[in-house]
Amino acid sequence: MPLVSVVIPAYNCSLFIGETIRSILSQGTDSLEIIVINDGSTDDTATIARGFGGAVRVIDQGNAGVCVARNRGLREAKGEFIAFVDHDDYWYPAKLAGQLEAFKSNPNVDVVFTSFTWWRPSNDGNYPEPKVYLQDAKPQGIDPEFTGWIYHQMLLDSQILTSTALARTRVAVACGGFDESLPFSEDWDFWLRLSRGSQFLKLKEATTLYRQHSQQGSRVIRPIDYRTQLLKSAWKKWGLASADGRCVSPKKFKRQLAKYRIAFGLGHLKTDVGASRLIAAKAFLNAFTIDPTYLRSLVYLAAASIGWKPKW
Numbered sequence: 001m002p003l004v005s006v007v008i009p010a011y012n013c014s015l016f017i018g019e020t021i022r023s024i025l026s027q028g029t030d031s032l033e034i035i036v037i038n039d040g041s042t043d044d045t046a047t048i049a050r051g052f053g054g055a056v057r058v059i060d061q062g063n064a065g066v067c068v069a070r071n072r073g074l075r076e077a078k079g080e081f082i083a084f085v086d087h088d089d090y091w092y093p094a095k096l097a098g099q100l101e102a103f104k105s106n107p108n109v110d111v112v113f114t115s116f117t118w119w120r121p122s123n124d125g126n127y128p129e130p131k132v133y134l135q136d137a138k139p140q141g142i143d144p145e146f147t148g149w150i151y152h153q154m155l156l157d158s159q160i161l162t163s164t165a166l167a168r169t170r171v172a173v174a175c176g177g178f179d180e181s182l183p184f185s186e187d188w189d190f191w192l193r194l195s196r197g198s199q200f201l202k203l204k205e206a207t208t209l210y211r212q213h214s215q216q217g218s219r220v221i222r223p224i225d226y227r228t229q230l231l232k233s234a235w236k237k238w239g240l241a242s243a244d245g246r247c248v249s250p251k252k253f254k255r256q257l258a259k260y261r262i263a264f265g266l267g268h269l270k271t272d273v274g275a276s277r278l279i280a281a282k283a284f285l286n287a288f289t290i291d292p293t294y295l296r297s298l299v300y301l302a303a304a305s306i307g308w309k310p311k312w
Helices: 017-025 045-050 066-076 095-105 128-135 169-174 186-197 226-238 250-271 273-292 296-305
Strands: 004-010 032-039 057-063 079-082 109-119 166-167 199-211
Touching: 004 017, 004 045, 004 066, 017 032, 017 045, 032 045, 032 066, 045 057, 057 066, 066 079, 066 169, 079 095, 079 109, 079 169, 095 109, 095 166, 095 199, 109 128, 109 186, 128 199, 166 169, 169 186, 186 226, 226 250, 250 273, 273 296
Parallel strands: 004 032, 004 079, 032 057, 109 199
Antiparallel strands: 079 166, 109 166
16 A cells, blocks of 8 residues: 555646656655546646556546546545645655655644745746755755644635645545635635644745646636635634634734735736726725725725726
């Protein structure tokens, strides 16, 4: 039985999938299974993944989205620990070794995650070689601010890049996996739910390169602000405190909600379409309702009413 299962949801990623798989195979452990869920790709994604032979198990399914693909991988996983890696990210060789050692030294922890490095293309469109960022990957110890019960921290931001995390498979299963009804913020929702009943540990080193490109789902302007919906729901259901009593103040939480509403509105304002401008105006007004002391929302509302459009 493998110690670690690595699940890669993959859709039309032939440009990147090979490099991602090679980085996982470089972890230096034989107790590893790699499961690629080919989510209805129409390019060479599956062919490239199968080219690694028995080291990679490829499961084909019709295109159903990243949550369905991850949950399929979770059902197939045999390892004690599980990692969900995006099909375009990259692991440094010592990533798993450091995390497994952290689990060994901290048996009360159910999730170990790490920092990451933004991996942006150069002016020529190519990505710098991973070795350029090796300094970031050197062991730097535990980050106490995001170790232990961190639900209250998760209410302010999605603190975990999923590609960096390693979790006990049983807790991922117990919390129900990823919510397949969510088209966005599904990662945040998953870790937020898990943080209610599990302790986390963060390693300061950046073990993962987070590839940036124009096709990323996080760059899509959506008609619904799933981020603030998620946080409002968590606030109503669980409050603002972690299991150990540490909490975020209502004032700080509301200010963060207002900032997210403004960011959502600005995203729509950039499209400069009638319906989007109305969505933006409602978001700015809602931000003021949430936190009347954050006057920036009224400034943006006034600017939107006279046709202003952000350029950044």
